[in-house]
Amino acid sequence: MLTVLWADQEPVPADDRGLAYGDGLFETIRIEGRRPLLLARHLARLVRGAEVLDIPLDQAALGGALEEALVRHGRAGAWVLKLQLTRGSGGRGYRPPESCRPRLIISAHPLPAALPESGVSAGMTDYPLVVNPRLAGLKTLNRLDQVMASRDLDDSLYEVIMADPAGNLVEGTRTNLLLRYGDQWLVPPRSCLAVAGVMLGWVTDRLIACGETVVERPLVPSLLTSPHCRGLYLLNSVVGHVAVRSLGERDLPLDDGLATICGPLEELE
Amino acid sequence: MLTVLWADQEPVPADDRGLAYGDGLFETIRIEGRRPLLLARHLARLVRGAEVLDIPLDQAALGGALEEALVRHGRAGAWVLKLQLTRGSGGRGYRPPESCRPRLIISAHPLPAALPESGVSAGMTDYPLVVNPRLAGLKTLNRLDQVMASRDLDDSLYEVIMADPAGNLVEGTRTNLLLRYGDQWLVPPRSCLAVAGVMLGWVTDRLIACGETVVERPLVPSLLTSPHCRGLYLLNSVVGHVAVRSLGERDLPLDDGLATICGPLEELE
Structure with a gap:
């Protein structure tokens, strides 16, 4: 199970463990129109991080949310897609709850300024x-x-x-x-x-x-x-x-x- | 300026830097009824942390929010008051914005189980x-x-x-x-x-x-x-x-x- 949260539409529950402890991961992905760059590598790092942190990540749900994000935020030119994966809501206390429902927070951002070729x-x-x-x-x-x-x-x-x-x-x-x-x-x-x-x-x-x-x-x-x-x-x-x-x-x-x-x-x- | 957010009433904006980077601090304070224990020490650590992180903290506003929290959540017996201070909203990018409006997220929690005297x-x-x-x-x-x-x-x-x-x-x-x-x-x-x-x-x-x-x-x-x-x-x-x-x-x-x-x-x- 994965709760998908669109950052342009809704805020984040105050008991999210990402806020409480930084209990989560993120990726920022360059998108050309609707085409992500280096997507497999971004997802591999996210998946590996979720394994290390023991955050159960439904990869099919992640893939579906990503496709929806590309449609929803796709535009001419390049932009940045940010995915934040948290362990979800979890009350007070460092110890992760026995069962958690991770939260995927999705947001779109403008591309930073291009780099000068001269260094x-x-x-x-x-x-x-x-x-x-x-x-x-x-x-x-x-x-x-x-x-x-x-x-x-x-x-x-x-x-x-x-x-x-x-x-x-x-x-x-x-x-x-x-x-x-x-x-x-x-x-x-x-x-x-x-x-x-x-x-x-x-x-x-x-x-x-x-x-x-x-x-x-x-x-x-x-x-x-x-x-x-x-x-x-x-x-x-x-x-x-x-x-x-x-x-x-x-x-x-x-x-x-x-x-x-x-x-x-x-x-x- | 300090934005006070009551966690039992409202969620947190998705662009909060506490969520994005753990860019903030917290304290969990034992309260007996409406009387905080070791309050001066908790506040001293919070103030020192804000200085190190360079989060501008309006201590008068913090004091006012704390008083309100004690009235609002005060109850018979002991409970836990949690204060989370974040740098506030801040877009994408590690570098803190030139001016920020910190956010104080306040929540009340039950006391954990008492400790056994036998160790x-x-x-x-x-x-x-x-x-x-x-x-x-x-x-x-x-x-x-x-x-x-x-x-x-x-x-x-x-x-x-x-x-x-x-x-x-x-x-x-x-x-x-x-x-x-x-x-x-x-x-x-x-x-x-x-x-x-x-x-x-x-x-x-x-x-x-x-x-x-x-x-x-x-x-x-x-x-x-x-x-x-x-x-x-x-x-x-x-x-x-x-x-x-x-x-x-x-x-x-x-x-x-x-x-x-x-x-x-x-x-x-």
């Missing part, structure tokens, strides 16, 4: 990223770290990058990192990621399919000042990928390899 | 507690760790205790720990706590006022098997304190010192 400026935030290994990679509703770090954004910065307590770069508030380094592409170990981005997954699979070498390793800051550093990218499934032109005071080398390999965002399946 | 059984959970030092101690709406750990509760256990990644005992899902050890009382370092409990604060202040020695130190598991171990307590502001009679397979010594020192819960200011 973006980013900064480092000193707000540390601390990830519970049991929830690593899942897009849960517990996102205060991202909220807190994003307070260091200002109009001159497209993104701020969070480091783990050891000082290794892990991810932006809403983007994953990809570093072109010598003849390799480096990404932080999956087990350290707060959110394992759908675009990160697609891009690394694409790189590997093109014969490139993708390596998971901690992104120690000295990698960025090495002569092997060819460029740092930010990845996000709604806006695609963009090169980081400067990180704080430091100018970074600009690499244009990724655009060639990936092709236009709009054409992703 | 309780607890277990260890292998779900690790990982705390971001910037949010340590604050009762934020990001409580998935507690939800996940509480899945290890069963009807035979009153509580499960979480350890940090190093294996030190830190806290229960809804209780703080206090260990009577030799002639000292040990508590985990404050900087490690997910939630710095109001009852923990009251009890340690009371112990110190009575001339007892309270020491913050990591609760390594071997402390529990030492001959100096005199008893382990669980503390919670709604139900008080209780001795742990057994932790997993191990029986613990039972100490009755705390009840003598603290007096009846109902008489707390």
Whole structure:
């Protein structure tokens, strides 16, 4: 059973566990007209998250709600579909009720501004990223770290990058990192990621399919000042990928390899 | 400005940031009739949390809403008042809006079952507690760790205790720990706590006022098997304190010192 709630039509019961404890998950999906991009990957992450959180998810009902959402909110051009899956209503107390009826909250949003082809400026935030290994990679509703770090954004910065307590770069508030380094592409170990981005997954699979070498390793800051550093990218499934032109005071080398390999965002399946 | 929402009368707008990201805080306060227990401590934690999260909190409006809540929900006997403070409505995107209107969601709940004077059984959970030092101690709406750990509760256990990644005992899902050890009382370092409990604060202040020695130190598991171990307590502001009679397979010594020192819960200011 799945309760579908259309956010433009009705509010959320005050006893929803998503509100009480962040007891749930979400996905934000880029839609071209009525065509979702990277849908299988978004749904796979949602399904895996529901398994980990032990939220019973009726996938047929989810699919039906998604189809209805595409009809209901479909429009010319690109937009963003947000799915929030909560454990549903549940009274007071952390312990999940023995039987719960999950709630799927569906909303449509405008597309953020397109990314400049010339790259973006980013900064480092000193707000540390601390990830519970049991929830690593899942897009849960517990996102205060991202909220807190994003307070260091200002109009001159497209993104701020969070480091783990050891000082290794892990991810932006809403983007994953990809570093072109010598003849390799480096990404932080999956087990350290707060959110394992759908675009990160697609891009690394694409790189590997093109014969490139993708390596998971901690992104120690000295990698960025090495002569092997060819460029740092930010990845996000709604806006695609963009090169980081400067990180704080430091100018970074600009690499244009990724655009060639990936092709236009709009054409992703 | 503070939007007050009575949970028994109206639902929550779907764009509330508490739901979207857990962008907020909460308190659960024991009320005797119309008299809140440990109110100053609850409010101090809420105010401090709002400062850290940079949620502008109109304390006069908060006080007014609280008074209204006590009249509205006041009843004979004890009950629980829950206050949820969110950053309010805020669209899509982690970055808080430049100006926000916080929302205070107020609800009343029955008192949980009283604690047995003879002590309780607890277990260890292998779900690790990982705390971001910037949010340590604050009762934020990001409580998935507690939800996940509480899945290890069963009807035979009153509580499960979480350890940090190093294996030190830190806290229960809804209780703080206090260990009577030799002639000292040990508590985990404050900087490690997910939630710095109001009852923990009251009890340690009371112990110190009575001339007892309270020491913050990591609760390594071997402390529990030492001959100096005199008893382990669980503390919670709604139900008080209780001795742990057994932790997993191990029986613990039972100490009755705390009840003598603290007096009846109902008489707390």
